Amino acid sequence: MEIVFPDIPEYHFILKGLCSDKFTAYPRFECDAVADFDKEITADIAFVPAPFAMMSAHGYVLLKAGNIFSYFSGPQLLSPQKENKEIFVGEKDFVSEYYAKILLKDVGVRRGDGFPALMEPRIAMLNAHEIREKIDLYEKWRVLANDLPFPLYCGMIKRSAKGLKEIVEGAINASVKYALNNSSDIIKEIAMMQRIENFELLKRVMFQFINRNTLAITEEEVESLRALNREMENMGFAVSKLKF
Numbered sequence: 001m002e003i004v005f006p007d008i009p010e011y012h013f014i015l016k017g018l019c020s021d022k023f024t025a026y027p028r029f030e031c032d033a034v035a036d037f038d039k040e041i042t043a044d045i046a047f048v049p050a051p052f053a054m055m056s057a058h059g060y061v062l063l064k065a066g067n068i069f070s071y072f073s074g075p076q077l078l079s080p081q082k083e084n085k086e087i088f089v090g091e092k093d094f095v096s097e098y099y100a101k102i103l104l105k106d107v108g109v110r111r112g113d114g115f116p117a118l119m120e121p122r123i124a125m126l127n128a129h130e131i132r133e134k135i136d137l138y139e140k141w142r143v144l145a146n147d148l149p150f151p152l153y154c155g156m157i158k159r160s161a162k163g164l165k166e167i168v169e170g171a172i173n174a175s176v177k178y179a180l181n182n183s184s185d186i187i188k189e190i191a192m193m194q195r196i197e198n199f200e201l202l203k204r205v206m207f208q209f210i211n212r213n214t215l216a217i218t219e220e221e222v223e224s225l226r227a228l229n230r231e232m233e234n235m236g237f238a239v240s241k242l243k244f
Helices: 009-014 048-057 096-103 121-126 138-145 159-181 183-193 197-208 221-233
Strands: 002-008 030-034 047-048 060-062 069-071 076-078 086-089 108-111 116-119 150-158
Touching: 009 159, 009 197, 047 048, 048 060, 048 150, 048 183, 048 221, 060 086, 060 159, 069 197, 086 096, 086 138, 096 108, 096 116, 096 138, 096 221, 116 121, 121 197, 138 221, 150 159, 150 221, 159 183, 183 197
Parallel strands: 002 030, 002 047, 086 108, 086 116
Antiparallel strands: 047 150, 060 150, 069 150, 076 116
């Protein structure tokens, strides 16, 4: 089965065992880390930014394993001002551009380095030493979603492969457990591959976003995805009806 995922440390960690064929009891997976999600997804399994999943799930069912939520913050707007007409989003940020359009009305978004900048919470944590003044978009999300966790990334499987959904969720679950049991070696390997010098900081960030809800989301996380789906639909986005 073909699987695509964002080229970020957290998904290299989550899928390390699965993509290394550690589990002979599960199907064989061909893995591809991608640099963007501008194109239509065609893979059997895809891990994508949560807002992208809302718009792309017509032929997919959402997985309940391998998802990433933030329970303490949303994208960070690095700016001393409350109002900005234009913001910058980094090239390796998969989430913030979508949430700028959802949570920041009438703001233009440019790709690249610049100021004011918007970055997803996991990137903000990795760059905390550079951050001075910031506005956390989680406050805007809390108003919309009644304090539900902030959806960052979602897993999807093709509806035509729905019969394998539980098997795939089991494989992802096993891969996460494998990564957690071998975390030091895997995180060091990822830090070298992604050229991240501060291993301890990367480890701290990993464990902020990879937790029991990555193994299997609860109804609270499902409700947060439904809240995102409703808000995007209210704003005129062509969203899909969610199927779990």
